[in-house]
Amino acid sequence: MxxxxxxxxxxxxxxxxxxxxxxxxxxxxxxxxxxxxxxxxxxxxxxxxxxxxxxxxxxxxxxxxxxxxxxxxxxxxxxxxxxxxxxxxxxxxxxHPVELLDGVEAVIAALKGRFRLMVITKGDLFDQESKIARSGLADHFDAVEIVAEKDEATYRQIFERHALAADTVLMVGNSVRSDILPVTALGVRAVHIPYHVTWAHEQAGGDRPLPPGAHRLERIADLPALVDKLVSGAS
Ligand SMILES: [Mg+2]
The missing domain is CATH 1.10.150.240 (Putative phosphatase; domain 2)
Known part of the structure; x- marks a missing residue:
């Protein structure tokens, strides 16, 4: 569930x-x-x-x-x-001002209250904390994890720390390498939403077909409908 x-x-x-x-x-x-x-x-x-x-x-x-x-x-x-x-x-x-992608606020509003919402991001702690604060979204998230590298070991630690069973989590991200492959390897479902520019370093694995348990959406606005399907067991 x-x-x-x-x-x-x-x-x-x-x-x-x-x-x-x-x-x-x-x-x-x-x-x-x-x-x-x-x-x-x-x-x-x-x-x-x-x-x-x-x-x-x-x-x-x-x-x-x-x-x-x-x-x-x-x-x-x-x-x-x-x-x-x-x-x-x-x-x-x-x-630089934090510019949300189209539809993000509505998607978060639609999912909030129904699900526990988390951010899992990598990078510079100070900069990422500042961006989350400036995004105006901070209050909507139950947990924020800022990590040095998004690999299988890191995700396993995060899910363990929050006592999250693999089949209860859905990870959403733009990088196949960082957001999809390491979580599906742990049996966690994932949604790939490509961004129009990808840094070369993140492209590794990006052209591979998605692994089982992963879905792909064109835009984040389509996420609530996919989540509804997953919850009802239709997908
Ligand atoms: Mg990303």
């Missing part, structure tokens, strides 16, 4: 990856003045992935990786005023 609905946050409840894409385009523009047509995106991605184990996910790590990439790609020629701009990009991202 379904009793808990857990939501990923970034690109599931609110826009996130578009902010990174826009900033990365500005970063590219700055670097192109130093190196012309070098593959700046690939170099930044390499740096980000290499730094994940030290910085974790989030804007601060992304900002440091932009600076490191700029120093390396420019052959240490990047000017201090351009490094300053990269730092300002990061600050602007951290202060």
């Amino acid at each position: 379904l009793s808990t609905i857990a939501f990923d946050a970034d690109d599931t409840l609110w826009h996130n990856e578009t902010l990174f894409s826009v900033t990365q385009a500005q970063f590219r523009e700055i670097l192109q003045r130093y190196v012309g047509d070098a593959d700046i995106d690939a170099r930044l991605y390499e740096t980000e992935v290499r730094n994940l184990r030290l910085f974790g996910y989030g804007i601060k790590g992304f900002t440091l990786s932009m600076i490191e990439t700029a120093i390396d790609v420019s052959g240490q020629q990047i000017a201090a005023h351009d490094i300053r701009r990269l730092i300002d990009f990061g600050k602007a991202m951290l202060e």
Whole structure:
């Protein structure tokens, strides 16, 4: 019997990856003045992935990786005023208003009271807490979990800590790699709602067919109808 609905946050409840894409385009523009047509995106991605184990996910790590990439790609020629701009990009991202995806408020309102609602998100604790507070949704959630990595072990710990049996939970998220595969591996049902931009790192496994126990929706507005079907045993 379904009793808990857990939501990923970034690109599931609110826009996130578009902010990174826009900033990365500005970063590219700055670097192109130093190196012309070098593959700046690939170099930044390499740096980000290499730094994940030290910085974790989030804007601060992304900002440091932009600076490191700029120093390396420019052959240490990047000017201090351009490094300053990269730092300002990061600050602007951290202060950017939280923009909910279409339909999120109505969906949360429809499910609240019927189900225990949770957020399970990864990334920088300070930034994620700030976004949840600024989203205006904080009061609707019974629990918020901010974790370093969304893998099977982490989800198992969360479900154990909240005493949630696998068949009582539905996880909703935009990343097959982080929100779907690790939970279905634990026997938990999941709903994949793709966002129009996916960070390369999250794309791993994204083109695979969904595992048993997973559903796919085009938009979060369709979630309450799917939940009703699941509750009535029709799906
Ligand atoms: Mg997400």
